[in-house]
Amino acid sequence: MNKYGNFISAAAAVAAAACLVTVGCSEKKEAAESSSSEAVQTTEATTEAATIPVYDSYVPSPDGMSDKTKLWLKENKDYIGWIRIKNTQVDYPIVMDPGEVQEGQPYYKNEAHNPNSFYLYKNLDREYEFAGSLFMDYRCNFGGDEEAQSENIMIYGHNMLNLTMFGSLRNYYNDHSFWEKAPFIELSSPYADYDYVICGNAITSGYKESDFVYWDMEELDTQEDFDYYKNKLREKQVFDSGVDYEFGDKLVTLSTCYGVSENNMRFILVARRLREGEVAGDMSTIQRSDEYIEKEKEKTTKEKS
Numbered sequence: 001m002n003k004y005g006n007f008i009s010a011a012a013a014v015a016a017a018a019c020l021v022t023v024g025c026s027e028k029k030e031a032a033e034s035s036s037s038e039a040v041q042t043t044e045a046t047t048e049a050a051t052i053p054v055y056d057s058y059v060p061s062p063d064g065m066s067d068k069t070k071l072w073l074k075e076n077k078d079y080i081g082w083i084r085i086k087n088t089q090v091d092y093p094i095v096m097d098p099g100e101v102q103e104g105q106p107y108y109k110n111e112a113h114n115p116n117s118f119y120l121y122k123n124l125d126r127e128y129e130f131a132g133s134l135f136m137d138y139r140c141n142f143g144g145d146e147e148a149q150s151e152n153i154m155i156y157g158h159n160m161l162n163l164t165m166f167g168s169l170r171n172y173y174n175d176h177s178f179w180e181k182a183p184f185i186e187l188s189s190p191y192a193d194y195d196y197v198i199c200g201n202a203i204t205s206g207y208k209e210s211d212f213v214y215w216d217m218e219e220l221d222t223q224e225d226f227d228y229y230k231n232k233l234r235e236k237q238v239f240d241s242g243v244d245y246e247f248g249d250k251l252v253t254l255s256t257c258y259g260v261s262e263n264n265m266r267f268i269l270v271a272r273r274l275r276e277g278e279v280a281g282d283m284s285t286i287q288r289s290d291e292y293i294e295k296e297k298e299k300t301t302k303e304k305s
Contacts, residue, residue, distance in 0.1 A: 069190040076124050077107070080136050081189050083155065087182040088168040092134050094155060095119055099138040116156070131165050132158055139218050144191040151220040152229070152251045153187070159257040159267075166256035172201065173258070173267055176239040183241065184280050185271045187252055195280035196252055196271035199243040202236035206257075206264045212236065214253065214268060223247045233270060242292030245272040 065073075072079040072093060080096040097119060103112040109126060115138050123129040136142065137154035157166035171178045185196040204212045212232045220226040226247040245251070250273040258267040279285040288296075 065190045066188070066192075068188070076126070078119075078135075079124075079190070080142055081187060083134065083188075084186040085168075085182055086184065086186075088171065089163050090166065090168060092165070093124065094134045094136055095124065096140070096142075097135045097138040120156075131160055134165060137215070137218055142189045144189070146192075146250075149189075149250065150218045151226070151249075152218050152253055154215060154218055154253050154255065156255050166254060169254060169256055169267065169269055170258075172269060173203065173238045179239060179241055180283075183243075183283060183286075185252065185254075186280070194250075195274045197243050197274060197278070197280075197283075197286050198241050198269060198271045199245040199251075200230070200233035200241075200270035201238050202233050202268050202270075203238060203258050204232075204236050204266055204268070206266045214266075215255065220247075220251070233268075238267075240292070242288045242295075243272070244287045244289040244292075249273060249275075 068082065069079065076095060078095040078098060079093060081094045082092070083094055084091045097116050098108065098113075099115045101108045101111065101113040101118055104110055107126070108118060116135075118126075119133040119135040121128055121130060121132050123131075124133055134155055134157040137156070140150045140153050141148055142153055143149065159165070159170060160167035171182075179198050183198050185198065187194050187196060202212070202214070204210060204214065214229070214232070217225070217229050220229055230245065252271050252273075254269045254271075256267055258265040274280060275287060277285065278287065
């Protein structure tokens with residue numbers, strides 16, 4: 001592979017090093033209660049007309065922003081969407097990592113930060129909180145132009161012992177059948193709501209020397225890049241959902257820690273956006289892989305014999 005092989009360019013090495021800080025494990029004895037739910041209730045109870053702040057990075061969409069986005073932008077200019085997974089505790093706003101932050105910016109508490117690190121231990125008010133916030137990789141595009149959106153939206157979150165943030169994602173690797181109870185992911189951008197179905201997963205190293213630098217794969221815009229990502233997921237997967245996903249599908253990857261922090265291992269859960277004719281909540285409408293279909297046929301044949 002010329003892009004994601006064993007050789008890592010200087011830029012990728014920096015991103016990988018940042019990631020070691022970004023997705024550092026939170027499976028520790030300290031307990032941190034998230035204030036996100038209270039913030040949501042307070043924000044959604046606001047009845048006054050929302051005024052959209054005009055930021056340098058704001059790009060208007062022909063369809064316009066959702067009302068929820070308008071309200072959240074009043075709270076935090078980095079708000080980029082919302083994620084929800086039924087039958088888990090994942091139901092949170094997502095912020096976009098601001099990238100490299102130079103010292104002296106009041107909005108970011110005048111502190112300097114490397115890319116993908118500001119919200120690691122900051123809540124939505126940008127104050128210190130051990131649980132941090134769920135945040136999107138600063139390189140991702142999740143705007144109103146769907147053609148321009150990144151092929152693989154990367155979202156990071158702590159694996160909290162109290163199951164907040166991405167803590168409840170460990171249900172998927174502790175119980176390999178759990179994905180059948182929670183196979184769908186709801187993900188909203190500032191402009192639209194999308195439904196995804198879980199198609200892949202992996203337990204892999206978070207070190208920059210890893211053979212799978214997944215955190216540097218937001219743009220899967222070639223067949224080669226997509227196939228590499230897919231093959232690595234299959235190689236390291238915990239369970240097989242049997243869901244078909246191919247080049248051209250839009251993906252979302254949720255990244256959190258696996259095990260103790262000293263091991264620097266990651267658990268990633270990958271889902272693809274629903275295709276035409278597929279219905280969220282109805283697995284019978286979801287297209288399955290050829291391998292899954294063959295296995296099901298063999299299983300049926302054995303049961304009949």
